[in-house]
Amino acid sequence: MKHLRLPVVLVAGTLALSACAGVGNKSDSGGSDDQGSAAATPSGTLNVMGFSGEDEVAQSRITAFKTAFPGVTVKNNKGDFDAQQFLTAVSSGNPPDVVYMARNLIGTYAAKGAIQPLDDCIKNAGIDTTQYREAAMNEVKLKDKTYGIPEFYTVSTNLISETALTSAGVAVADIQTADWDKLEATAKKLYKAKNGRPARIGYDPKMPDFFPLWAMANGAGLVKPGGEPNLNDPKAVEALQFTIKLINAQGGWANFKTFRDTFDLFGEKNQFTKDQLAAFPIENWYVNVLRDARANGLKLQSTPFTDRQGQPISTIGGSAWVVPKGAKNANAACQWAKTLTSLETWHKAAEARMQTVAKDKSFFTGLFTGNKKADEEIKAKYLKPTGDAGFDAAIKNYYDVLDKAKSLNPSAAGAEIDAAWKNAVGKALAGSATPQAALDQAQSEAKAAFDKAGQG
Amino acid sequence: MATTSTPGSAPAASQDVGAPPGPEVPGGGNGAAPGGGGRRAGRPRRSPLAKQEDRAGWLFVLPWVLGFLIFTAGPMIASLVLSFTDYQMIQAPRAVGLENYRELFDDPRVLKSLSNTFVYAAMFVPIGTIVALFLALMLQRVGRAGGFFRTAFYLPEMTPAVAAAAMFLLLLNGQQGLVNKVLGWIGINGPNWTADPNWLKPSLAIVSLWTLGGTVVIYLAALNGVPKQLYEAAELDGAGPVTRLFRITIPMISGALFFTVITNTIAAMQMFDQAYTMFYGPQQKASASEESLVYMVYLFQNAFQFFKMGFASAMAWLLFVIILLITFLQVRIGNRYVYYHGER
Numbered sequence: 001m002k003h004l005r006l007p008v009v010l011v012a013g014t015l016a017l018s019a020c021a022g023v024g025n026k027s028d029s030g031g032s033d034d035q036g037s038a039a040a041t042p043s044g045t046l047n048v049m050g051f052s053g054e055d056e057v058a059q060s061r062i063t064a065f066k067t068a069f070p071g072v073t074v075k076n077n078k079g080d081f082d083a084q085q086f087l088t089a090v091s092s093g094n095p096p097d098v099v100y101m102a103r104n105l106i107g108t109y110a111a112k113g114a115i116q117p118l119d120d121c122i123k124n125a126g127i128d129t130t131q132y133r134e135a136a137m138n139e140v141k142l143k144d145k146t147y148g149i150p151e152f153y154t155v156s157t158n159l160i161s162e163t164a165l166t167s168a169g170v171a172v173a174d175i176q177t178a179d180w181d182k183l184e185a186t187a188k189k190l191y192k193a194k195n196g197r198p199a200r201i202g203y204d205p206k207m208p209d210f211f212p213l214w215a216m217a218n219g220a221g222l223v224k225p226g227g228e229p230n231l232n233d234p235k236a237v238e239a240l241q242f243t244i245k246l247i248n249a250q251g252g253w254a255n256f257k258t259f260r261d262t263f264d265l266f267g268e269k270n271q272f273t274k275d276q277l278a279a280f281p282i283e284n285w286y287v288n289v290l291r292d293a294r295a296n297g298l299k300l301q302s303t304p305f306t307d308r309q310g311q312p313i314s315t316i317g318g319s320a321w322v323v324p325k326g327a328k329n330a331n332a333a334c335q336w337a338k339t340l341t342s343l344e345t346w347h348k349a350a351e352a353r354m355q356t357v358a359k360d361k362s363f364f365t366g367l368f369t370g371n372k373k374a375d376e377e378i379k380a381k382y383l384k385p386t387g388d389a390g391f392d393a394a395i396k397n398y399y400d401v402l403d404k405a406k407s408l409n410p411s412a413a414g415a416e417i418d419a420a421w422k423n424a425v426g427k428a429l430a431g432s433a434t435p436q437a438a439l440d441q442a443q444s445e446a447k448a449a450f451d452k453a454g455q456g
Numbered sequence: 457m458a459t460t461s462t463p464g465s466a467p468a469a470s471q472d473v474g475a476p477p478g479p480e481v482p483g484g485g486n487g488a489a490p491g492g493g494g495r496r497a498g499r500p501r502r503s504p505l506a507k508q509e510d511r512a513g514w515l516f517v518l519p520w521v522l523g524f525l526i527f528t529a530g531p532m533i534a535s536l537v538l539s540f541t542d543y544q545m546i547q548a549p550r551a552v553g554l555e556n557y558r559e560l561f562d563d564p565r566v567l568k569s570l571s572n573t574f575v576y577a578a579m580f581v582p583i584g585t586i587v588a589l590f591l592a593l594m595l596q597r598v599g600r601a602g603g604f605f606r607t608a609f610y611l612p613e614m615t616p617a618v619a620a621a622a623m624f625l626l627l628l629n630g631q632q633g634l635v636n637k638v639l640g641w642i643g644i645n646g647p648n649w650t651a652d653p654n655w656l657k658p659s660l661a662i663v664s665l666w667t668l669g670g671t672v673v674i675y676l677a678a679l680n681g682v683p684k685q686l687y688e689a690a691e692l693d694g695a696g697p698v699t700r701l702f703r704i705t706i707p708m709i710s711g712a713l714f715f716t717v718i719t720n721t722i723a724a725m726q727m728f729d730q731a732y733t734m735f736y737g738p739q740q741k742a743s744a745s746e747e748s749l750v751y752m753v754y755l756f757q758n759a760f761q762f763f764k765m766g767f768a769s770a771m772a773w774l775l776f777v778i779i780l781l782i783t784f785l786q787v788r789i790g791n792r793y794v795y796y797h798g799e800r
Binding site for chain 2: 087091108255257258426430
């Protein structure tokens, strides 16, 4: 009986939406979208959506805003971004003022008119966009307009369990992604099975989530500069074929995924300390998670994730602040986005992090923001040798790839492209279609969505 | 319809006894209303008490009627209208005629999700019926501990479906999950329930069994309504437990069985929570396989991920028609075999 709830929500939402269908007829800039008039001091209430804001880094920045703008009452619902909640709020004419969302969603929301360009905000509030990383800025732009202010910046590198390598007699340098045949041989050497099922994965390519990274490593971008999908690029197909081969050499997809699902990724007794995994590529936030696992015997090592020529590469991730269409306090929203991502505020966040580090008697693993200058200054001021060579290597690899990381190009059909490649990779991994056939179909679906988005 | 007696008006109708009988209707005896009492030609005279009771009746049901009109009928009409439009939620809807319905049949994922849903329903409904009936039969026999077990079986109904799905992701893990460990004790090498494409739908069906408490309670009530004399007579005639089950119990509770089969079929066709949590939610960055894509999840994706609210509305109406047809078919079949206590 519980299944009946969604339709009820859907139809109820539809009624509300249809009742407010005229919302879309308003001017594109919205009635009250006064984006940060140069002299206007924001006041009133600022409704924030999608920002959990629990840790010291978030709290210190919220405090920085409240101190700078005491006339603004901040109301933060503290949940993660929820597309359904966001769209119904915007459609019903009662949107939040500022929203924290993943940058890869921005193209789609911008194309549909759910969020407004921030060019006026940037100009009037004097936001220096050159301080942000170029790749992050690329993600928040569509057709020469800027729709978001970037925040945080995730990149990937290989993290390795030295214990697993030692037991298999494998050198750290053998964990590399330039020579794929050699990587497969290394993975097989590290792989352990028990009763026909994996007992230790040698190298986890992190599929399907990391497919764009593997395609990039092989020289293929899944989205062309204009936003057109490029999912069945021969280099992308080859990357998918290789990763499936790598997984098949380690138990096959169903066994592989089942075993991987047992990892306690955030626990002190995680996949490394329990010798369930030898190596995998993972984002920079994870090195901070791993610190506590040292007490349980974690010996971390790291190598860069490289392309096939041996050059470190990474896709990027992260979020941005956007202002929805019809936001009632766009001025405060603009100042919020500016303040939370500014150099000064990031310094305050770093200080707060260092206080936590001191309290926990731990060490600083870096702060990776979308603000290039902030990253450099914080690194220079706070990053010291940790006393653990493996952690030092991992942190260095993350910092080294920051400037080389690339984003997927934004697209008006970003959500459909994302869904298309994920479906294709899922099918290919499950063996219900060949990589070529799966990506061909994905390309066809994504292209149709892109063409339609262009018409709209 | 205006002259039909409402349950509340039965006592008033009885005051009309002695009025000339109405025309004969098939199966209706002398045309008297079910509440008893004859009916005059034309508009019947209503007593003040009957009118007062009518008003009270309407007052009592008014909250439901308003709720129905505002939250069910209204949105349904809105969704029907939207199904003929291209509505991306932000801009005003744009009429596209039957385009969304044509697109339904061009989209291979609609067919795939529909077939996944049918397969899931075909597994869940019969298995769920058998399991619930088995539990109800057991409950009927536990005597004084019945209250405890009734509560225990019903409690999962109170658990949020999302929490149950998350729990079953652990229980059904092919390598370390409890389900396969138990199977291992009896020498069965369990499958990779949540990763093997062939086992995704059975795993969804198993998760759905968790919420069978309501069905068990209905069956238990029905079982308690079966006259004891029938069993006594059957035992005297030498009928064993299996014969009594198939010749007395199941026919006598066929009304309850029929009701739950229909409602569980409808619920199965609308499966969303468990499938979304297990395979498509925020924690699952990418789906394991298209084999777990049920219809409502695809509808949700179209509505809120791809902004295709018009297309999603068309999907909702297609499902509505399919459920209507299935229910119609079930009712036609059920009318042949279902025993309604008091009708025969």
